Amino acid sequence: MQLVECESRQSPEIQALFARTFSAAEGPAEGEHVAGLVRKLMADSAPEDVLGFVAMEQGRIMAGIFFSRLTFDPPVTAFLLSPxxxxxxxQGRGIGQRLIRFGLERLKATGATRIFTYGDPAFYSRVGFTPAPLETAPFRLSHPEGWLGQALDGGEVMALAGVPRCVAAFDDPAYW
Ligand SMILES: CC(C)(COP(=O)(O)OP(=O)(O)OC[C@H]1O[C@@H](n2cnc3c(N)ncnc32)[C@H](O)[C@@H]1OP(=O)(O)O)[C@@H](O)C(=O)NCCC(=O)NCCS
Structure with missing residues (x-):
């Protein structure tokens, strides 16, 4: 299996992967919604604000992950892991955790110091996430227990000032 940064020409295959996966997990409407989110992340964001990685086997994409910038004032190099x-x-072969760790290493190499995510603490705690203060979330959350973070520089996860701004693809209170 090969883990690599994704390319824009792969967008249709990546959207199909997210549609299929989330459709199976949470129903067709969610599949469509997440595929749309991925399309927007890939098409509408400045390249320095979004990083995507895929796991490939025999030329086919079997997993994908996106990180998008969270802009704090004063500035902190922070990203949101999703989706x-x-x-x-x-699933269940360790690919998800491997891809997340790979992405975190790449982000760290580019100088990112904080990563946040919004999901199941039981899963994300396996890859270093712990509960994050709600003031570091860009919107009011419907599942506050799912707001998680980690420091990539060994610093304190939480000490950040101000409400961050997310990229346009996530700029919708319904997502949160
Ligand atoms: C969540 C997901 C990315 C994990 O990838 P994966 O390759 O299946 O996971 P891994 O093999 O690395 O890890 C498997 C372990 O995580 C656990 N796990 C998987 N999904 C989980 C979830 N949503 N909540 C809690 N634990 C979860 C499994 O039970 C398994 O535990 P075990 O080792 O004790 O049996 C994948 O299952 C998936 O795509 N799910 C549907 C979409 C989704 O929910 N995405 C995350 C939200 S953005």
Whole structure:
């Protein structure tokens, strides 16, 4: 299996992967919604604000993950991990955790110091996330227990001032 940064020409295959995965996990409407989110992340964001990685086997994409910038004032190099998907036929083999760790290493190498995510603490705690203060979320959250963070520089996860701004693809209170 090869883990690589994704390319814009792969957008249709990546959207299909997210549609299939989230459709299987949470129903067709969610599949469509997340695929739309991925399309927007890939098409509408400045390249320095979004990083996507895929896991490939025999030329096919079996998993994908996106990180998008969270802008704090004063500035902190922070990203949101979301969404991540492993094709249903390949789940439970460690690919999700491997891809997340790979992405975190790449982000760290580019100088990012904080990563946040919004999901199941039982899963994300396996890859270093702990509960984050709600003031570091860009919107009021419907599931506050799912707001999680980690420091990539060994510093304190939480000491950040101000409400961050997310990229346009996530700029919708319904998402949160
Ligand atoms: C969540 C997901 C990315 C994990 O990838 P994966 O390759 O299946 O996970 P791994 O093999 O690395 O890890 C598997 C472990 O995580 C656990 N796990 C998987 N999804 C979980 C979830 N949503 N909540 C809690 N634990 C979860 C599994 O039970 C398994 O635990 P075990 O090792 O004790 O059996 C993948 O299952 C997926 O794409 N799910 C549907 C989409 C989704 O929910 N994405 C995340 C939200 S953005």
């Amino acid at each position: 991540v998907a492993v094709h249903p036929d390949h």
